[in-house]
Amino acid sequence: MKTYREQYNDLHFSPEEKQAMVENLLAAVPETQKRVSHKKRLHVLIAAVIAAALCAACASGALQAAIQSLSFFLGNQPEQTQVLGEMAQPIGASVTDNGVTLTVDAVLGDANSYAILYTLSRDDGGPLFPGVDDPAIINLTDFRFDEDLTTTEPEGMEDAMKDRNVVSGSGWGPRFASILPGENAIHFMEASNWPTLNGMRGLATATFTNLRAKTVSIEIPEEDLCLEGNWVVDFQIDYKDASRYLPTGQVFHSNSKRDNVLTGTIEEFRLSPLSLKITYAFTVDETKLEKLYPYPDKTYANIPGYREDWLFNATADTLLDVPVILRFQDGTSEVLFYGGDLTDMREGKAIISDTFDKIIPLNTLESISIGDLTVEVPEQ
Template identity: 30%
Template sequence: MKTYKDAMNELRFSPQQKQEMIDRLMTQSAQSAQPSQPSKGRAIPLRRVCALGAAAALAGALCLGAAASGALKPAAQAFGAVFGTAPAQTEIIDRIGHPLDARTTVGGVTVQADAIIGDTYSYAIVYSLYREDGAPITADPDPNRDGALALRFGDWDTDVGHLGGTHGTAWFFDENPTDNAVQFVQLLTADAPLKPGTATVRLTDLKQGIGEDAALLARGTWELRFDFAFEDSSLELAGGQSFTVNGETAVLNSVSISPLSLRIDYTVNTPLQQRENESSGTPDSALTPQPVYLTLTDGSQIDLTGFGGGIRPEGESTRCEISGVFDRILPLDTIESITIGESVIPVTTS
């Protein structure tokens, strides 16, 4: 367990944040000194004790503690720009997501892990980046039409103790254009169930642009460690249904769905090598059923044929998976069914 001193030593504030705190506290102090503000018989608020500069070290520590207690960003706020802010989405994110309080500063740039959310196979992490001197990360963020910023790391790696493969995506966005921070989000899906443990994240060289034309904004390596744990709200659906994939018979093994992601596991009754020889495209596309989509209770559909996945030989057949993270949080009671080729699998939460 961290000591109180350790917790205080880990507190970090940008110069702009420090100045704003000082301005607020000094204003409150000046107001408290006015003769028209009687204080007899009235408790002095904690922030005013700090503003008055009480000599006791405890008072100073309490000031820091009061400021730090609000530093953690609620999971729903951290993921709002990624997965939506409707009341049902906010409720789910706050229930299954967790705020994080891990940060590191290199070369005057701080990277802070804000929150994590996950399920059996997938997880998402949001980070905030800001310069300690209060300047913006870049003077020209240049967001595209989807709101993503033209920023990237030279390299990034997230180790959560999973020994298999993963696939996913990551991008930058600006949650609040009025502050000097930008956000970085990772959406990743594993090929086997995830286990709780410790996440180790390594990020290098913040850049703007792509290829040789990318401009270096901050050089360095940022490393963070935090608990890899969350509440799993996945629903496992029974398999056994048959469908066809490019004329071959396939059998559904299992389906795992949560408000965050979907994973479909199925077997195609033909050897992988045979399919590779016959297909002019990639084995993955040759073994992907058409179509794959969700049907919601309001009648709308969400196309999932663009999800990633993987394949592997399994004797005289081929084991396949389609999986990925949704672009918004989907309450399970709003999902009516999953269509995989000719099969329709009802989603029932009871």
């Protein structure tokens, strides 16, 4: 990947190109403004045009490198990389320790999910794991940090805490890209989903300590490697929200295997290439529920509070088994089982929410089903 300075050096404009850019800019300026200080304005315009082009080239180079790395984790089909290009926002914050730099390359997200791409690179340009032969590098596995923690201050936290004492979330990562012999850097990614938040932008701090890996090969003895360092970097999570909101108010029932024991009403239906969130109000038929989860004999039934506990647990199991099916334009489908958030279950509310394990271009989706309800995904 080229450095910013290398990108600057590669950017050249001929005299004719400079003149054409100036003329185009001058053509857009009102006539009354063109009459003053032509020579000075020409110099200013030339500088502005070149600076803007340089910045665009740098942003484009950094973004393209980030997209290439993101595609390793989230899909490298043309439609997927196009969506990544639309969603990914370069960050560029970095910190160095022990001759190795951690860089926050890019972030992408939606209303309540985000994914962050990082790079660890050796500053001297040498191999990331020096002294390790090529076969061992090819067979490296089990990448992990002694400590990995990303703390955030999302903009939606204050509103979410007004009506609840707990805000739940889930995530995965870090996930590491492969590394080839001689390479001085490795990319890794983590994702997070917070079902009850509405807005993930805000300050963040990433902490990573000691990158470890293991060589696994029939020909090579197993060896534990360690890249020592303590990297702590502050940055701003900011991105274009890729969320799309589908119609609400529809009623659905749990699938036939559950004997339609649950009836739900959609309150929020949010979709993005990165994640899915469905919020719904629900009721359960206790008679049908007892057929699925037989109520214990009278010995236990007489214990105070036992029926309430049984009802709570049986309802939770039913909610966790509500399937979501993605149906694609090419006729294929994918079944999702998302737990989401059951914090408000006692109030008859549930959320199905999680990040996908790959980017899903929305124009490839035909519909989404929850229980016996199918919702068409409109064209963009």
